[in-house]
Amino acid sequence: MLLANKTPQRPPRRMLIRAFVMTVTLVGGLFLAPALSVEAATLPSIAVGSDPYDVAVDSANGDVYVTNQNSNTVSVINAATNQVVATLPVGLDPMYLGTNPLNGDVYVGDNNAGDVSVINAANQVVNTISVANTPSGVAVDTATGNIYVSQWNPGTVSVIDSATNTVSQTITVGGQPFTPAYDAENGDIYVPCWSTNAVDVIDGTTNQVIATIKVGSGPNYATVDNANGNVYIANWESDTVSVIDGATNSIVDTIGVGNHPRAIAVNPTNGNLYVTNNGDNTVSVISGTTNQVTQTINVGSGSSPQGIAVDPFNGNVYIVDSGSNAVSVIGLPAGWTPPTLIPEPVTVGSVSTQAIGNLGFNPVGAVQNGTYMGYVEERAALTAGASFTGEGTDSSYLSAILDGSGVGQQQHVSAVQQGQFAALYQKLGIIPTWTNNTIPIAQGVAALRKAQAPTLAIENYLVQIGGYSWAAAQQQAAEGFPIG
Template identity: 40%
Template sequence: MTTTALMVLGTAGGGAATAAADTVIDTIPVGDGPGGLAITAKGNRAYVANSFDDTVSVVDTVTNTEITTVMVGDFPFWVAITPSGTRAYVTNQFDDTVSVIDTGTNMVVDTVTVGDAPREVALTPNGTSAYVPNLLDDTVSVIDTGTNTVIDTITVGDEPTGVAITTFGTRAYVTNAGDDTVSVIDTATNMVVDTITVGNRPFGVAITPFGTRAYVANGFDDSVSVIDTLANTVVDTIPVGNLPFGVAITPSGKRAYVSNRDDDTVSVIDTFTNTVIDTIPVGDAPLGVAITPSGKRAYVSNRDDDSVSVIATDQCIGSVCIGLGSLAGAGSSAGSGAGAGAGSLAAGGSAGSAGS
């Protein structure tokens, strides 16, 4: 079946050159110091937080061009988009706020004061709450997105940075870079119910759609810890590149994409074998990773060259791309920045993100 599909698409491509899967097919100039990024549920827009010029770039993912910029707070670090796609939440690390962007007008419609040095942000699957780790006061702020007010503050570990929420919204996993742990929060009570020791200085985290695994990027020991979320224990450790930072998992759950900040690459992990099956060169100092809902593209922000690399996760023949995930066993659909994704029962995947 795979061979037939390749032949058909080869004819459609008119004999044009074939690009292998997991290759960079485009580079998009954005603002100064891009960090976190997220893609709308429709897949037609990406929002990129530019830390060094206090803006968010809005990217048209059809043309892969920046179509506008939005002024936000001081040192925007991360971004998450509501499931409805109507709002983007942007953490501003240096003024302890979260900017709320109306994605219809691309204007800031609210500003929420949170804890000291907010890092990442993740939204619950129903979009009613946003969880924001605050690096310098060891807390997580919980925002009611209906009123855009902080309704709870949760004490976690030392220097919380990354956050991801299970697909069913019952647990939030928060990486604590200062004490090499992950705090597990019961979102019904907003209490920490478990603490898991992982690798050295954990940053990004992503959770599989059915909640059975969490993938944690350990920046200072160049590894990814795999957590069994039923037992809340580490069941595997995967060597990756130099200073892994962000994590995103395809909605099928078959692949995890990990940005390696200090060697300018992205590691591709097969989540069935928990091994690295590919390494992709990208831009300078990659941080955030987001995957389109179709699963055919991964977007990677490169902090030190002010760009976003676009990776084709499938195989392209001329202008026609074939999703190897649906035909030959690789992942299809997508996750983004932080929070939950949808996917297959086998492994599943939502996107995680990362702190520094």
């Protein structure tokens, strides 16, 4: 689970001018059909840095934070627009996140640096705090303001005073502690301990371990549902979630989920819990009332879902897709309406089209000038005959290709090829649209083969739309694309 030091890579820096529209199309598909298994092509995604791991929502400023391990950065997403608005350099191998609603600070566990970076509500890194070693989870006690940081090795929890941002105490717990959770009802902190298959309970007043609760095999994440008072533990090796009654600190249920559950988030807008299953690229949805799995969401082949978080204000669920360097977004509550998107004319050479110009940046100039690699792709798409005219009504979602993971695939497909391929996909009608936001991948591959598209274009389609890994797409090519 803990990764070795990696060479830093520059994260994609582009503004996703159409991913916003894709998010809206998911509402009917997800909330009106509780038994639905969602196809990967319908999940909107936001490009972040390299090898993202954890995600958290800061209720103080409404921003969403994503750690990027290989980039040594944190991506900041504006929850109102689902756009990346900042990329912050932090320590080496940032993995775990915790947000403090008392002062708006965000705490980042830098795994290989052995420290915690502190980001304030203005999205500035204001402090770095040394801890014992290999921080492996962060929890915030909203009663005392203390920050609890677990350390995989040597098996301790550091207590940080958020008023001074200094370590005030170190608590010894069971072997290889992972992501803890704070229970506001009883004031306790629950620490999953991987090697002992147990959860150590710390009294938030005395900072003493007061109980040890046996759970499933390989516990690695804890969360608390304040609505029912239960504590939920993801057991990586058992493929289960243990349910602890916070009043008695006893196991009351064990829920079977997908393969290798990694993280859990509670959605206060609908009472559900969401569990990322890293081993089978799915998310299990659990009813907080019945503790039963009510839905399984397919995040996409090769997505390797890791962290997960819920925006308590709008109910959006953010899933870290480490395999595609992106964050998927589930849902929007009924009645939510996006801001009016105002198209502005943009011309590239002899080609004229439109871009959305009122979301707080300048896409028109960026497309024209090719400011970032993503806009080199857009220029290539335009000159190859693609059209963005009428975005937000019935046009093809070129964002499915040019936004999301496309920028991070330059080692396989050049920016110009990416744009040219996108234009081809649009011409063949095999990109999701406003009226048809689910495209059968096999149908798209068949259309590309019939059009005698280059093998690379078909492989790229499988990766960008079908959610395949490059290795899986190349295997399809070697076998003659049996899927289509």
